[in-house]
Amino acid sequence: MPDQTAPPSYPTRLLVEVLGTFTFLFIAFAAIAITVEQPEVFGTPGIVVAVGFGLGLAMALFAFAHISGGHFNPAVTLGLAAGGRFPAKEVVGYWAAQLIGALIAAGAIALTFGEIVRDALPNTPTGTNAEAFVLECVGTALFVVVISAVATDKRAPWNGTFAPIAIGGYIFTVAVAMWPISGGGFNPARTLGPALIAGDWNHIWIYMLAPLAGGVIGGAVYWFVRSNRI
Numbered sequence: 001m002p003d004q005t006a007p008p009s010y011p012t013r014l015l016v017e018v019l020g021t022f023t024f025l026f027i028a029f030a031a032i033a034i035t036v037e038q039p040e041v042f043g044t045p046g047i048v049v050a051v052g053f054g055l056g057l058a059m060a061l062f063a064f065a066h067i068s069g070g071h072f073n074p075a076v077t078l079g080l081a082a083g084g085r086f087p088a089k090e091v092v093g094y095w096a097a098q099l100i101g102a103l104i105a106a107g108a109i110a111l112t113f114g115e116i117v118r119d120a121l122p123n124t125p126t127g128t129n130a131e132a133f134v135l136e137c138v139g140t141a142l143f144v145v146v147i148s149a150v151a152t153d154k155r156a157p158w159n160g161t162f163a164p165i166a167i168g169g170y171i172f173t174v175a176v177a178m179w180p181i182s183g184g185g186f187n188p189a190r191t192l193g194p195a196l197i198a199g200d201w202n203h204i205w206i207y208m209l210a211p212l213a214g215g216v217i218g219g220a221v222y223w224f225v226r227s228n229r230i
Contacts, residue, residue, distance in 0.1 A: 010090065013068040014097040020064035021072040021101025025190060027056030029109040033117045046180060053184070054172025061164035065151070070164075073187040074098055079144035079215030083223040085152045095189075102193030110197050121194035123183035123207045132203070135182035136210035137217070139174045143186060144218025146170045153226060186211055 008016070031052020035045035061070045069086070071077045077094045080086035110118035125132035149156050150163040158166065175184050183203070185191050191207035194200070 008067050010093065014093055016064045016068035017071060017094055017097035018101040018104075020060045020068060020070060021098045021189060022105045023063060024053075024056045024060035024072050025102050025105035025193065026108060027059065028053040028190070029105055029121055029194070031056070032120055033109055033113045036117050036120045037113060046176065049184070050172045050175035050179065053175050054168045054170075056168075057171050058164045058168025061167060065164065070151075070167075072098060072101070072189070073211075074189055075140050075187060075211035075215030076144060076147060077215075078212055079140075079217075079219035080148070080152070081219070082216045083144070083148055083152075083219030083226075085148065085219070098189040099192055102189040103196060104193075106193040106197040118194075118198050119200065122198050122200040123185045123191050123194075123203065125181065125183045125203060125206065127181040129203065129206060132182040132206050133210045135178045136185055136206060137214040139178050139182070140186045140211040140214030141218035141221065143167075143170055143174065144215050145222050148219065148222035148226075153222075183207070186214075188212060 028049075029052075031049050035048050039045060057072065060072060064070055069080075071080070071086075071094055074095045077086060077091055077098070081088045081091050106118075106121055109121065127135075147163075147167055150158055150166040151160070153159055171186070174186065178184065183206075185207035188208050188211055191204065195204055
């Protein structure tokens with residue numbers, strides 16, 4: 001019988017990153033689909049999408065974070081590695097798992113709802129490219145700071161148990177505050193999955209570079225604070 005106290009193996013954690021990313025993004029993309037298919041039902045579609053992303057992430061974390069760490073986002077993985085909270089040698093594997101999960105989620109939603117919803121899934125900024133880049137970068141940096149505090153720092157009294165609520169709550173908040181301008185990426189897998197399914201590469205550089213840069217900044221900032229170097 002397998003030792004239930006042993007740390008999960010790397011292949012197990014990769015599989016769980018696929019499952020967790022799929023769970024998170026399937027719920028999130030379904031929220032987008034509902035606002036496209038039945039816009040008359042919801043007076044504020046942005047709130048519906050924010051709920052889908054925030055609660056979808058929280059549910060995925062509750063289900064899987066104790067096994068894989070619950071990254072579900074290449075920027076989070078890179079940020080935690082930059083902050084010394086994740087092995088650098090495992091980053092690429094986690095990225096691949098997250099992209100697979102995102103592709104399956106986007107493909108499943110596109111097959112279920114059709115072309116109109118498929119084309120609504122990719123990120124699109126409504127502000128300028130510069131505005132979108134700054135919001136995506138800063139929003140992701142703060143996201144990694146929150147994750148570092150609530151999920152990796154045992155000095156925080158809310159460490160661990162409240163992490164899914166805090167992390168999902170942050171995504172809900174940032175989606176409401178920034179999504180109307182930036183297009184609400186904060187996650188390269190969330191961007192690449194729909195882009196590959198829809199064949200839409202407009203503004204892709206924003207949603208790849210800004211979150212990854214933000215992840216590194218957030219991880220480095222929390223490392224600096226944690227290490228008491230001030």
